[in-house]
Amino acid sequence: MREEALHQLSTWAEPFDRDRLVGVYRPLPVRDAQPVLAALDAHLASLLTDSTRSVKRAVLRAVEEFKFTAASPRILALMSDPSEDGEVRAEALGVLSDFDDPKLLEAVALAGASNAPELRMATLPILARLSPKQALPILTLMAETGSAAEQQASFTAIADLADPAAADLLAAGLKRLLAGEVPYLAQVELLDAAEASEFPVVQTAFADLQAHWTVHGDTLAPYRGALEGGDARKGWRLFNQHPVLACTHCHKANGEGGEAGPDLSDIAERTSSEYIRESIIDPNAAIAPGFDVVAFTLSDGGYFAGTIAEETPEKIVIWDAAGTKQEIDPAKVLDRAAAPSSMPPIFGLVLKRSEMRDLMAFMKTLKPGDPIGQSDDGEGETATRATHGE
Numbered sequence: 001m002r003e004e005a006l007h008q009l010s011t012w013a014e015p016f017d018r019d020r021l022v023g024v025y026r027p028l029p030v031r032d033a034q035p036v037l038a039a040l041d042a043h044l045a046s047l048l049t050d051s052t053r054s055v056k057r058a059v060l061r062a063v064e065e066f067k068f069t070a071a072s073p074r075i076l077a078l079m080s081d082p083s084e085d086g087e088v089r090a091e092a093l094g095v096l097s098d099f100d101d102p103k104l105l106e107a108v109a110l111a112g113a114s115n116a117p118e119l120r121m122a123t124l125p126i127l128a129r130l131s132p133k134q135a136l137p138i139l140t141l142m143a144e145t146g147s148a149a150e151q152q153a154s155f156t157a158i159a160d161l162a163d164p165a166a167a168d169l170l171a172a173g174l175k176r177l178l179a180g181e182v183p184y185l186a187q188v189e190l191l192d193a194a195e196a197s198e199f200p201v202v203q204t205a206f207a208d209l210q211a212h213w214t215v216h217g218d219t220l221a222p223y224r225g226a227l228e229g230g231d232a233r234k235g236w237r238l239f240n241q242h243p244v245l246a247c248t249h250c251h252k253a254n255g256e257g258g259e260a261g262p263d264l265s266d267i268a269e270r271t272s273s274e275y276i277r278e279s280i281i282d283p284n285a286a287i288a289p290g291f292d293v294v295a296f297t298l299s300d301g302g303y304f305a306g307t308i309a310e311e312t313p314e315k316i317v318i319w320d321a322a323g324t325k326q327e328i329d330p331a332k333v334l335d336r337a338a339a340p341s342s343m344p345p346i347f348g349l350v351l352k353r354s355e356m357r358d359l360m361a362f363m364k365t366l367k368p369g370d371p372i373g374q375s376d377d378g379e380g381e382t383a384t385r386a387t388h389g390e
Protein backbone atom coordinates (compact mmCIF):
# COMPACT_ATOMS: atom_id res chain seq x y z
CA MET A 1 0.00 0.00 0.00
CA ARG A 2 2.96 2.22 0.64
CA GLU A 3 3.99 1.94 -2.99
CA GLU A 4 0.49 2.74 -4.19
CA ALA A 5 0.57 5.82 -1.95
CA LEU A 6 3.87 6.82 -3.50
CA HIS A 7 2.55 6.30 -6.97
CA GLN A 8 -0.32 8.57 -6.05
CA LEU A 9 2.33 11.04 -4.97
CA SER A 10 4.05 10.96 -8.32
CA THR A 11 0.83 11.38 -10.27
CA TRP A 12 -0.60 13.88 -7.83
CA ALA A 13 -0.06 17.01 -9.85
CA GLU A 14 -1.47 15.54 -13.05
CA PRO A 15 -3.22 12.31 -12.16
CA PHE A 16 -4.21 9.65 -14.63
CA ASP A 17 -7.61 10.00 -16.17
CA ARG A 18 -8.53 6.62 -14.75
CA ASP A 19 -8.68 5.82 -11.11
CA ARG A 20 -5.97 3.20 -10.70
CA LEU A 21 -7.97 0.92 -8.47
CA VAL A 22 -11.30 0.63 -10.17
CA GLY A 23 -10.38 1.61 -13.71
CA VAL A 24 -13.37 3.82 -14.31
CA TYR A 25 -13.10 7.16 -16.01
CA ARG A 26 -12.70 9.67 -13.26
CA PRO A 27 -10.75 12.73 -14.31
CA LEU A 28 -9.16 14.52 -11.39
CA PRO A 29 -8.38 18.19 -11.24
CA VAL A 30 -4.72 19.26 -11.34
CA ARG A 31 -3.75 19.64 -7.72
CA ASP A 32 -1.30 21.59 -5.67
CA ALA A 33 2.12 19.92 -5.42
CA GLN A 34 3.09 21.65 -2.17
CA PRO A 35 1.84 19.01 0.31
CA VAL A 36 3.52 16.29 -1.70
CA LEU A 37 6.84 18.10 -1.65
CA ALA A 38 6.58 18.53 2.10
CA ALA A 39 5.85 14.82 2.54
CA LEU A 40 8.75 13.84 0.30
CA ASP A 41 11.10 16.16 2.13
CA ALA A 42 10.18 14.73 5.51
CA HIS A 43 10.54 11.06 4.57
CA LEU A 44 13.12 11.07 1.81
CA ALA A 45 16.04 9.67 3.81
CA SER A 46 14.13 6.68 5.14
CA LEU A 47 12.32 6.05 1.86
CA LEU A 48 15.58 5.89 -0.04
CA THR A 49 17.33 3.62 2.43
CA ASP A 50 14.87 1.37 4.27
CA SER A 51 12.49 0.34 1.56
CA THR A 52 12.05 -2.15 -1.25
CA ARG A 53 13.42 -1.69 -4.71
CA SER A 54 10.06 -0.72 -6.18
CA VAL A 55 9.37 1.84 -3.44
CA LYS A 56 12.74 3.42 -4.12
CA ARG A 57 11.92 3.57 -7.81
CA ALA A 58 8.54 5.16 -7.07
CA VAL A 59 10.24 7.77 -4.86
CA LEU A 60 12.76 8.54 -7.61
CA ARG A 61 9.92 8.98 -10.06
CA ALA A 62 8.17 11.37 -7.71
CA VAL A 63 11.38 13.35 -7.12
CA GLU A 64 11.88 13.63 -10.88
CA GLU A 65 8.30 14.55 -11.57
CA PHE A 66 8.30 17.32 -8.98
CA LYS A 67 11.78 18.53 -9.94
CA PHE A 68 12.67 18.22 -6.29
CA THR A 69 16.32 19.19 -6.83
CA ALA A 70 16.97 19.55 -3.10
CA ALA A 71 17.07 15.75 -3.06
CA SER A 72 20.08 15.62 -5.42
CA PRO A 73 22.78 14.86 -2.79
CA ARG A 74 20.74 11.90 -1.53
CA ILE A 75 20.10 10.71 -5.07
CA LEU A 76 23.81 10.91 -5.83
CA ALA A 77 24.59 8.88 -2.70
CA LEU A 78 22.03 6.26 -3.73
CA MET A 79 23.50 6.05 -7.22
CA SER A 80 27.02 5.70 -5.85
CA ASP A 81 26.20 2.89 -3.41
CA PRO A 82 27.69 -0.34 -4.83
CA SER A 83 25.42 -2.49 -2.65
CA GLU A 84 22.31 -0.93 -4.17
CA ASP A 85 20.28 -2.61 -6.95
CA GLY A 86 21.57 -1.75 -10.45
CA GLU A 87 18.23 -0.61 -11.83
CA VAL A 88 17.62 1.67 -8.87
CA ARG A 89 21.09 3.16 -9.36
CA ALA A 90 20.40 3.61 -13.08
CA GLU A 91 17.13 5.37 -12.35
CA ALA A 92 18.90 7.62 -9.83
CA LEU A 93 21.42 8.59 -12.51
CA GLY A 94 18.51 9.39 -14.83
CA VAL A 95 17.10 11.81 -12.25
CA LEU A 96 20.47 13.60 -11.91
CA SER A 97 20.66 13.86 -15.69
CA ASP A 98 17.14 15.23 -15.86
CA PHE A 99 18.11 17.86 -13.27
CA ASP A 100 21.33 18.67 -15.14
CA ASP A 101 22.99 18.32 -11.79
CA PRO A 102 26.35 20.13 -11.43
CA LYS A 103 27.90 16.82 -10.38
CA LEU A 104 26.48 14.95 -13.36
CA LEU A 105 29.79 14.34 -15.17
CA GLU A 106 31.32 13.06 -11.97
CA ALA A 107 28.33 10.77 -11.52
CA VAL A 108 28.58 9.48 -15.10
CA ALA A 109 32.28 8.66 -14.66
CA LEU A 110 31.54 6.74 -11.48
CA ALA A 111 28.60 4.93 -13.10
CA GLY A 112 30.61 4.04 -16.21
CA ALA A 113 33.23 2.35 -14.04
CA SER A 114 30.72 0.45 -11.90
CA ASN A 115 30.13 -3.28 -12.10
CA ALA A 116 26.34 -2.93 -12.56
CA PRO A 117 25.49 -3.38 -16.28
CA GLU A 118 22.18 -1.46 -15.99
CA LEU A 119 24.04 1.50 -14.53
CA ARG A 120 26.78 1.40 -17.16
CA MET A 121 24.17 1.35 -19.91
CA ALA A 122 22.33 4.29 -18.38
CA THR A 123 25.44 6.41 -18.89
CA LEU A 124 25.29 6.08 -22.68
CA PRO A 125 22.53 8.52 -23.59
CA ILE A 126 23.86 11.01 -21.03
CA LEU A 127 27.40 10.74 -22.31
CA ALA A 128 26.16 11.08 -25.88
CA ARG A 129 24.37 14.27 -24.90
CA LEU A 130 27.23 15.75 -22.86
CA SER A 131 30.22 14.66 -24.83
CA PRO A 132 29.67 12.91 -28.19
CA LYS A 133 33.44 12.54 -28.77
CA GLN A 134 33.88 10.57 -25.56
CA ALA A 135 30.72 8.57 -26.20
CA LEU A 136 31.45 7.30 -29.71
CA PRO A 137 34.16 4.71 -29.01
CA ILE A 138 32.09 3.22 -26.17
CA LEU A 139 28.94 3.22 -28.31
CA THR A 140 30.78 1.52 -31.18
CA LEU A 141 32.06 -1.24 -28.97
CA MET A 142 28.68 -1.80 -27.37
CA ALA A 143 26.74 -1.68 -30.65
CA GLU A 144 29.02 -4.23 -32.25
CA THR A 145 29.87 -6.63 -29.48
CA GLY A 146 27.56 -5.87 -26.56
CA SER A 147 24.75 -7.99 -25.12
CA ALA A 148 21.25 -7.49 -26.57
CA ALA A 149 20.47 -4.93 -23.84
CA GLU A 150 23.76 -3.10 -24.42
CA GLN A 151 23.14 -2.92 -28.16
CA GLN A 152 19.66 -1.61 -27.42
CA ALA A 153 21.04 1.10 -25.12
CA SER A 154 23.73 2.08 -27.59
CA PHE A 155 21.34 2.43 -30.55
CA THR A 156 19.10 4.62 -28.38
CA ALA A 157 22.06 6.85 -27.58
CA ILE A 158 23.32 6.87 -31.17
CA ALA A 159 19.90 8.06 -32.33
CA ASP A 160 20.48 11.34 -30.49
CA LEU A 161 23.89 12.00 -32.02
CA ALA A 162 23.83 14.20 -35.11
CA ASP A 163 27.31 13.07 -36.07
CA PRO A 164 28.45 11.38 -39.32
CA ALA A 165 30.34 8.76 -37.30
CA ALA A 166 27.11 7.89 -35.50
CA ALA A 167 25.35 7.59 -38.87
CA ASP A 168 28.03 5.11 -40.02
CA LEU A 169 27.33 3.06 -36.90
CA LEU A 170 23.62 2.95 -37.74
CA ALA A 171 24.30 2.00 -41.36
CA ALA A 172 26.64 -0.79 -40.22
CA GLY A 173 23.97 -1.93 -37.75
CA LEU A 174 21.39 -2.16 -40.56
CA LYS A 175 23.75 -4.31 -42.61
CA ARG A 176 24.22 -6.60 -39.63
CA LEU A 177 20.44 -6.75 -39.22
CA LEU A 178 20.08 -7.82 -42.85
CA ALA A 179 22.63 -10.54 -42.17
CA GLY A 180 20.57 -11.69 -39.17
CA GLU A 181 23.13 -10.62 -36.62
CA VAL A 182 21.19 -8.10 -34.52
CA PRO A 183 19.17 -9.52 -31.61
CA TYR A 184 15.41 -8.85 -31.75
CA LEU A 185 15.48 -6.73 -28.62
CA ALA A 186 17.92 -4.22 -30.19
CA GLN A 187 16.30 -4.24 -33.65
CA VAL A 188 13.51 -1.96 -32.45
CA GLU A 189 15.87 0.83 -31.36
CA LEU A 190 18.08 0.37 -34.41
CA LEU A 191 15.18 0.61 -36.87
CA ASP A 192 13.50 3.53 -35.09
CA ALA A 193 16.84 5.39 -35.06
CA ALA A 194 17.51 4.57 -38.72
CA GLU A 195 14.07 5.66 -39.82
CA ALA A 196 14.49 9.03 -38.13
CA SER A 197 18.01 9.62 -39.48
CA GLU A 198 18.62 12.18 -42.19
CA PHE A 199 22.05 10.88 -43.18
CA PRO A 200 22.14 9.43 -46.73
CA VAL A 201 24.29 6.42 -45.67
CA VAL A 202 21.58 5.42 -43.23
CA GLN A 203 18.75 6.05 -45.66
CA THR A 204 20.45 3.93 -48.33
CA ALA A 205 21.06 1.04 -45.94
CA PHE A 206 17.48 1.29 -44.71
CA ALA A 207 16.13 1.25 -48.28
CA ASP A 208 18.20 -1.90 -48.99
CA LEU A 209 16.70 -3.58 -45.97
CA GLN A 210 13.17 -2.61 -46.96
CA ALA A 211 13.75 -3.87 -50.51
CA HIS A 212 14.88 -7.18 -49.03
CA TRP A 213 11.72 -7.42 -46.91
CA THR A 214 9.53 -6.57 -49.91
CA VAL A 215 11.17 -9.19 -52.12
CA HIS A 216 10.53 -11.78 -49.44
CA GLY A 217 6.95 -10.58 -48.82
CA ASP A 218 7.85 -10.25 -45.15
CA THR A 219 5.38 -7.59 -43.91
CA LEU A 220 6.02 -8.36 -40.25
CA ALA A 221 9.83 -8.26 -40.43
CA PRO A 222 10.04 -4.59 -39.41
CA TYR A 223 8.15 -5.52 -36.24
CA ARG A 224 9.97 -8.71 -35.35
CA GLY A 225 11.44 -7.08 -32.27
CA ALA A 226 8.06 -5.89 -30.97
CA LEU A 227 7.12 -9.09 -29.18
CA GLU A 228 9.37 -8.83 -26.14
CA GLY A 229 10.66 -6.22 -23.75
CA GLY A 230 7.99 -3.49 -23.97
CA ASP A 231 6.76 -1.20 -21.23
CA ALA A 232 3.12 -2.08 -20.48
CA ARG A 233 2.53 1.21 -18.73
CA LYS A 234 3.41 3.22 -21.82
CA GLY A 235 1.38 0.74 -23.86
CA TRP A 236 -1.63 1.43 -21.67
CA ARG A 237 -1.31 5.10 -22.46
CA LEU A 238 -1.10 4.46 -26.21
CA PHE A 239 -4.09 2.15 -26.08
CA ASN A 240 -6.21 4.71 -24.29
CA GLN A 241 -4.84 8.02 -25.43
CA HIS A 242 -3.10 7.71 -28.78
CA PRO A 243 -3.53 11.12 -30.40
CA VAL A 244 -4.30 9.79 -33.90
CA LEU A 245 -6.71 7.01 -33.16
CA ALA A 246 -6.96 5.53 -29.70
CA CYS A 247 -7.76 1.83 -29.73
CA THR A 248 -10.50 2.43 -27.13
CA HIS A 249 -12.34 4.35 -29.83
CA CYS A 250 -13.37 0.94 -31.20
CA HIS A 251 -12.37 -1.60 -28.55
CA LYS A 252 -13.16 -2.33 -24.94
CA ALA A 253 -10.49 -3.74 -22.65
CA ASN A 254 -11.89 -4.29 -19.16
CA GLY A 255 -13.49 -0.92 -19.08
CA GLU A 256 -15.47 1.33 -21.27
CA GLY A 257 -14.60 1.73 -24.92
CA GLY A 258 -16.06 1.56 -28.41
CA GLU A 259 -18.02 -1.30 -29.88
CA ALA A 260 -16.93 -1.18 -33.50
CA GLY A 261 -14.27 -3.82 -32.87
CA PRO A 262 -14.09 -6.99 -30.75
CA ASP A 263 -13.81 -6.76 -26.98
CA LEU A 264 -10.10 -7.23 -26.23
CA SER A 265 -10.44 -7.97 -22.50
CA ASP A 266 -9.43 -11.60 -22.99
CA ILE A 267 -7.25 -11.20 -26.08
CA ALA A 268 -4.09 -12.43 -24.35
CA GLU A 269 -5.84 -15.64 -23.27
CA ARG A 270 -7.63 -16.15 -26.53
CA THR A 271 -4.80 -15.59 -28.99
CA SER A 272 -1.02 -15.45 -29.36
CA SER A 273 1.31 -12.44 -29.34
CA GLU A 274 2.01 -13.03 -33.02
CA TYR A 275 -1.71 -12.90 -33.78
CA ILE A 276 -2.17 -9.65 -31.84
CA ARG A 277 0.76 -8.05 -33.59
CA GLU A 278 -0.52 -9.13 -36.99
CA SER A 279 -4.03 -7.84 -36.16
CA ILE A 280 -2.59 -4.40 -35.49
CA ILE A 281 -0.13 -4.16 -38.40
CA ASP A 282 -2.14 -5.98 -41.01
CA PRO A 283 -5.81 -6.11 -39.93
CA ASN A 284 -6.85 -7.89 -43.11
CA ALA A 285 -4.60 -10.91 -42.58
CA ALA A 286 -7.30 -12.46 -40.39
CA ILE A 287 -10.69 -11.00 -39.62
CA ALA A 288 -12.05 -11.63 -36.12
CA PRO A 289 -15.18 -13.86 -36.21
CA GLY A 290 -18.37 -11.81 -36.49
CA PHE A 291 -16.49 -8.78 -37.77
CA ASP A 292 -16.56 -9.41 -41.50
CA VAL A 293 -16.93 -6.15 -43.31
CA VAL A 294 -19.67 -5.62 -45.83
CA ALA A 295 -19.68 -2.88 -48.46
CA PHE A 296 -23.05 -1.47 -49.53
CA THR A 297 -23.60 0.43 -52.79
CA LEU A 298 -26.83 2.43 -52.69
CA SER A 299 -29.20 3.51 -55.44
CA ASP A 300 -28.66 7.17 -54.53
CA GLY A 301 -24.92 6.85 -55.20
CA GLY A 302 -24.08 6.36 -51.53
CA TYR A 303 -21.44 3.86 -50.39
CA PHE A 304 -20.99 2.44 -46.91
CA ALA A 305 -18.67 -0.22 -45.55
CA GLY A 306 -18.48 -1.65 -42.07
CA THR A 307 -19.36 -4.49 -39.77
CA ILE A 308 -23.06 -5.20 -39.29
CA ALA A 309 -24.29 -4.06 -35.88
CA GLU A 310 -27.96 -4.76 -36.55
CA GLU A 311 -30.01 -5.87 -39.55
CA THR A 312 -33.81 -5.94 -39.89
CA PRO A 313 -36.06 -5.60 -42.97
CA GLU A 314 -36.47 -1.91 -42.05
CA LYS A 315 -32.89 -0.91 -41.41
CA ILE A 316 -29.27 -1.97 -41.53
CA VAL A 317 -26.91 -0.48 -38.95
CA ILE A 318 -23.17 -0.73 -39.46
CA TRP A 319 -20.00 0.36 -37.64
CA ASP A 320 -17.83 2.17 -40.15
CA ALA A 321 -14.04 2.48 -40.23
CA ALA A 322 -14.16 5.59 -38.06
CA GLY A 323 -15.93 3.60 -35.36
CA THR A 324 -19.19 5.45 -35.99
CA LYS A 325 -22.64 3.91 -36.42
CA GLN A 326 -24.28 4.45 -39.80
CA GLU A 327 -27.86 3.58 -40.66
CA ILE A 328 -28.74 2.32 -44.13
CA ASP A 329 -32.16 1.94 -45.73
CA PRO A 330 -32.33 -1.66 -47.08
CA ALA A 331 -34.66 -0.55 -49.91
CA LYS A 332 -31.81 1.53 -51.36
CA VAL A 333 -29.21 -1.24 -51.40
CA LEU A 334 -28.13 -2.04 -54.98
CA ASP A 335 -25.20 -4.27 -54.09
CA ARG A 336 -23.51 -5.77 -51.04
CA ALA A 337 -20.06 -7.35 -51.13
CA ALA A 338 -17.30 -8.47 -48.78
CA ALA A 339 -14.79 -5.70 -48.02
CA PRO A 340 -11.53 -5.31 -46.12
CA SER A 341 -11.40 -5.05 -42.30
CA SER A 342 -12.78 -1.84 -40.86
CA MET A 343 -9.82 -1.64 -38.50
CA PRO A 344 -7.66 0.93 -40.28
CA PRO A 345 -4.34 -0.52 -41.53
CA ILE A 346 -2.55 2.65 -40.42
CA PHE A 347 -1.03 1.59 -37.13
CA GLY A 348 2.06 0.18 -38.82
CA LEU A 349 2.64 3.71 -40.11
CA VAL A 350 1.68 5.84 -37.13
CA LEU A 351 3.30 3.78 -34.40
CA LYS A 352 7.03 3.73 -33.85
CA ARG A 353 8.38 0.23 -33.36
CA SER A 354 9.14 0.95 -29.73
CA GLU A 355 5.52 2.08 -29.31
CA MET A 356 4.33 -1.10 -30.97
CA ARG A 357 6.43 -3.05 -28.49
CA ASP A 358 4.92 -1.13 -25.55
CA LEU A 359 1.43 -1.72 -26.92
CA MET A 360 2.18 -5.44 -27.22
CA ALA A 361 3.42 -5.54 -23.63
CA PHE A 362 0.15 -3.94 -22.51
CA MET A 363 -2.01 -6.25 -24.62
CA LYS A 364 -0.28 -9.25 -23.12
CA THR A 365 -1.36 -8.15 -19.63
CA LEU A 366 -5.05 -8.22 -20.61
CA LYS A 367 -6.99 -10.83 -18.69
CA PRO A 368 -10.72 -10.82 -18.11
CA GLY A 369 -11.63 -9.11 -14.87
CA ASP A 370 -8.34 -7.30 -14.42
CA PRO A 371 -9.45 -3.72 -13.79
CA ILE A 372 -7.12 -1.96 -16.18
CA GLY A 373 -4.71 -4.70 -17.06
CA GLN A 374 -2.05 -2.07 -16.61
CA SER A 375 1.41 -2.94 -15.45
CA ASP A 376 2.40 -0.88 -12.47
CA ASP A 377 5.93 0.14 -13.26
CA GLY A 378 7.24 -1.92 -16.09
CA GLU A 379 8.39 -4.68 -13.76
CA GLY A 380 5.75 -7.01 -15.08
CA GLU A 381 3.37 -6.62 -12.19
CA THR A 382 -0.27 -6.27 -13.14
CA ALA A 383 -2.48 -3.51 -11.83
CA THR A 384 -2.39 -3.01 -8.13
CA ARG A 385 -5.68 -4.01 -6.65
CA ALA A 386 -7.26 -2.87 -3.47
CA THR A 387 -5.66 -5.27 -1.05
CA HIS A 388 -5.66 -5.12 2.68
CA GLY A 389 -2.63 -5.17 4.87
CA GLU A 390 0.88 -3.88 4.25
Ligand code: HEC
Nearest residue numbers: 247250260261262279283287288291321322323341342343
Ligand atom coordinates in the same frame (compact mmCIF):
# COMPACT_ATOMS: atom_id res chain seq x y z
C1 HEC B 1 -11.84 2.29 -36.30
C2 HEC B 1 -12.01 1.22 -35.39
C3 HEC B 1 -10.78 0.52 -34.83
C4 HEC B 1 -9.67 1.08 -34.23
C5 HEC B 1 -9.36 2.54 -34.01
C6 HEC B 1 -8.85 -0.03 -33.80
N1 HEC B 1 -9.44 -1.22 -34.15
FE1 HEC B 1 -8.73 -3.09 -33.73
N2 HEC B 1 -10.29 -3.91 -34.76
C7 HEC B 1 -11.35 -3.22 -35.32
C8 HEC B 1 -12.25 -4.15 -35.98
C9 HEC B 1 -13.54 -3.80 -36.71
C10 HEC B 1 -11.71 -5.44 -35.79
C11 HEC B 1 -12.29 -6.77 -36.29
C12 HEC B 1 -11.92 -7.03 -37.72
C13 HEC B 1 -10.53 -7.56 -37.86
O1 HEC B 1 -10.22 -8.57 -37.22
O2 HEC B 1 -9.75 -6.94 -38.58
C14 HEC B 1 -10.47 -5.25 -35.03
C15 HEC B 1 -9.63 -6.29 -34.61
C16 HEC B 1 -8.58 -6.14 -33.72
C17 HEC B 1 -7.84 -7.23 -33.13
C18 HEC B 1 -8.12 -8.72 -33.34
C19 HEC B 1 -9.23 -9.08 -32.36
C20 HEC B 1 -9.71 -10.49 -32.39
O3 HEC B 1 -10.55 -10.80 -31.55
O4 HEC B 1 -9.27 -11.27 -33.26
C21 HEC B 1 -6.89 -6.67 -32.31
C22 HEC B 1 -5.87 -7.40 -31.45
C23 HEC B 1 -7.02 -5.23 -32.42
N3 HEC B 1 -8.07 -4.94 -33.27
C24 HEC B 1 -6.23 -4.32 -31.72
C25 HEC B 1 -6.31 -2.95 -31.88
C26 HEC B 1 -5.39 -2.01 -31.28
C27 HEC B 1 -4.24 -2.37 -30.37
C28 HEC B 1 -5.77 -0.77 -31.70
C29 HEC B 1 -5.08 0.56 -31.43
C30 HEC B 1 -3.70 0.66 -31.83
C31 HEC B 1 -6.94 -0.93 -32.54
N4 HEC B 1 -7.24 -2.27 -32.64
C32 HEC B 1 -7.64 0.12 -33.13
C33 HEC B 1 -11.54 -1.85 -35.28
C34 HEC B 1 -10.63 -0.93 -34.77
